[in-house]
Amino acid sequence: MSDQFPEFYVRLDTFSSAVWYRTKMGRYRLMGTRCTKCGERFFPPRTGLICPNCHERAMEPYECAHSGELVSVALDDIGFPAHGYGDYLPRVMIVVKLDDGIHIMSELMDLADPSEAQVGARVKMVLRKHRREDNGAWVYGPRFVLDQG
Ligand SMILES: [Zn+2]
Numbered sequence: 001m002s003d004q005f006p007e008f009y010v011r012l013d014t015f016s017s018a019v020w021y022r023t024k025m026g027r028y029r030l031m032g033t034r035c036t037k038c039g040e041r042f043f044p045p046r047t048g049l050i051c052p053n054c055h056e057r058a059m060e061p062y063e064c065a066h067s068g069e070l071v072s073v074a075l076d077d078i079g080f081p082a083h084g085y086g087d088y089l090p091r092v093m094i095v096v097k098l099d100d101g102i103h104i105m106s107e108l109m110d111l112a113d114p115s116e117a118q119v120g121a122r123v124k125m126v127l128r129k130h131r132r133e134d135n136g137a138w139v140y141g142p143r144f145v146l147d148q149g
Helices: 017-022 024-029
Strands: 031-035 059-063 067-076 091-098 103-108 122-132 138-146
Touching (some): 024 138, 067 103
Antiparallel strands (some): 031 059, 067 122, 091 103, 122 138
16 A cells, blocks of 8 residues: 555566566557468467467467457356455456357446346457556456447
8 A cells, every 4th residue: 555556456466567568569459360371260369379279370460350249147246356356346247259159358447337238149349457467557458338229
């Protein structure tokens, strides 16, 4: 605790700023990878590994769909938020099936009432504060909101 960082902040892990910098395309634009041989898509990006389907090593960048459908909803209103991820509860944790078939676990934001989150609802990606870096700078990452349009 300090005047500069008023929220409870404990460093349990050592994350390097370089890691956050290198992974920013995944967090800002949901950039994953696609196998150049069979077309299988991966998120998070699968680099330095072979494709589990066809054993091809070459991958190309692939931007995942930014909208999808809720397949699972869980209200997190007990216990503690993960350290460094803010101190607000309740939060609505979701699994989204993106329009290209990729599943992502994230958080549903901007709900007046958590019961608005229903399996099957359309959601779209937004960029929100994700967590604090070691040096206190905010890291931004993908969250989802209900797609009303
Ligand atoms: Zn493949």
